[in-house]
Amino acid sequence: MSNSKNNFPPARILAIESSCDETAAAVLENGRVLLSSVVASQIDLHTQYGGVFPEVASRQHIRTIYGVVDQALEKAHMSLENMDAVAVTRGPGLAGSLVVGMNMAKGLVLGNQLPLIGVNHLEGHIYSAWLYPAETPVPPPAPEFPILALLVSGGHSELNLITNHLEYQRLGSTLDDAAGEAFDKTARLIGLPYPGGPSVQKAAVNGDPKRFNFPRALQDGSYNFSFSGVKTAVLRTVRELEIQNAPLPVEDLAASFQTAVIEVLFDKTMKAAQEYKVKSIVVAGGVSANQQLRDTFLSQQKFPVFIPPLKYCTDNAAMIAAAGYYRFVHGKTDNLDIDVLPTWPLS
Numbered sequence: 001m002s003n004s005k006n007n008f009p010p011a012r013i014l015a016i017e018s019s020c021d022e023t024a025a026a027v028l029e030n031g032r033v034l035l036s037s038v039v040a041s042q043i044d045l046h047t048q049y050g051g052v053f054p055e056v057a058s059r060q061h062i063r064t065i066y067g068v069v070d071q072a073l074e075k076a077h078m079s080l081e082n083m084d085a086v087a088v089t090r091g092p093g094l095a096g097s098l099v100v101g102m103n104m105a106k107g108l109v110l111g112n113q114l115p116l117i118g119v120n121h122l123e124g125h126i127y128s129a130w131l132y133p134a135e136t137p138v139p140p141p142a143p144e145f146p147i148l149a150l151l152v153s154g155g156h157s158e159l160n161l162i163t164n165h166l167e168y169q170r171l172g173s174t175l176d177d178a179a180g181e182a183f184d185k186t187a188r189l190i191g192l193p194y195p196g197g198p199s200v201q202k203a204a205v206n207g208d209p210k211r212f213n214f215p216r217a218l219q220d221g222s223y224n225f226s227f228s229g230v231k232t233a234v235l236r237t238v239r240e241l242e243i244q245n246a247p248l249p250v251e252d253l254a255a256s257f258q259t260a261v262i263e264v265l266f267d268k269t270m271k272a273a274q275e276y277k278v279k280s281i282v283v284a285g286g287v288s289a290n291q292q293l294r295d296t297f298l299s300q301q302k303f304p305v306f307i308p309p310l311k312y313c314t315d316n317a318a319m320i321a322a323a324g325y326y327r328f329v330h331g332k333t334d335n336l337d338i339d340v341l342p343t344w345p346l347s
């Protein structure tokens with residue numbers, strides 16, 4: 001096995017992720033060393049609906065999951081006999097999609113007498129900060145506890161204090177839209193295609209972030225977020241411009257919106273990091289793929305910041321394998337009768 005500095009026993013995990021619109025499988029050693037990661041995206045299928053269509057998603061998972069798992073093992077030059085456990089996303093996510101991954105995992109576990117590990121998808125996003133590809137010559141440092149994790153995805157926006165492996169304390173979360181959801185909805189309002197995050201980012205590159213002063217909510221001293229106000233402010237601006245028959249300044253709208261969201265995420269994270277005297281900050285989830293968000297966090301010097309490489313920001317199974325490993329070495333395996341949990345808070 002590859003060497004990685006780790007005080008836990010070595011283990012190889014095969015992981016499966018199917019909580020939303022990506023069918024993914026990965027093979028990981030020792031919680032960090034990635035041997036393979038395969039992601040079959042359904043974006044093209046859902047674009048016509050302007051968002052994820054649950055029924056279409058679960059059917060597509062069924063079609064692709066066998067191939068994706070096979071490919072992950074093949075790319076890692078491994079077979080199931082080389083695995084120590086199978087990890088799978090148990091929730092949160094779309095019930096019909098989660099079930100496909102769970103059933104696949106249960107089948108593999110039963111047929112090969114392996115332990116099963118049900119993983120929380122949010123925990124997976126956080127553990128994406130531990131990953132590195134097997135060919136990396138020098139293992140990068142892992143985040144040090146206590147960690148402050150900013151988790152920003154399509155379904156969640158929250159700040160968690162992580163005192164040790166698998167020990168989470170939620171400091172705050174969104175009261176309405178998740179950050180990714182705000183990107184997706186705003187994109188639609190200004191005529192940009194799904195998925196909204198990457199389209200807004202692209203349009204914002206040439207936009208003026210100061211043209212529109214969208215609200216920075218919630219300025220209440222808490223670590224909660226609210227993004228519906230900024231989305232409504234964009235809508236109001238669009239309507240006013242339409243009444244005036246003015247052309248829509250899509251790039252300026254995108255840049256002003258993006259800056260408003262990122263400023264709030266950054267300010268609240270830094271405040272919490274200082275209050276809880278953390279040793280590192282982890283930024284994870286689909287929105288952490290945003291270049292302006294990454295630049296903003298990486299340009300400050302107060303705390304070491306860990307943001308996964310782009311391909312591990314959005315949904316993948318490598319992150320599920322990483323979280324699965326830490327559950328496995330802490331003895332947290334599951335029985336075969338576990339069911340999926342479409343709603344499953346991290347703490």
Ligand code: KG4
Nearest residue numbers: 153154155180197198286287289290314315
């Ligand atoms: O983590 P993820 O792949 O799926 C969930 O668990 O929700 O996150 C998807 C979200 C979507 O809302 C998408 O628009 C957003 O992440 N996203 C981005 C970027 N790439 C993906 N948001 C802002 N900028 C990006 N570059």
Ligand code: ZN
Nearest residue numbers: 153286314315
């Ligand atoms: Zn996700």
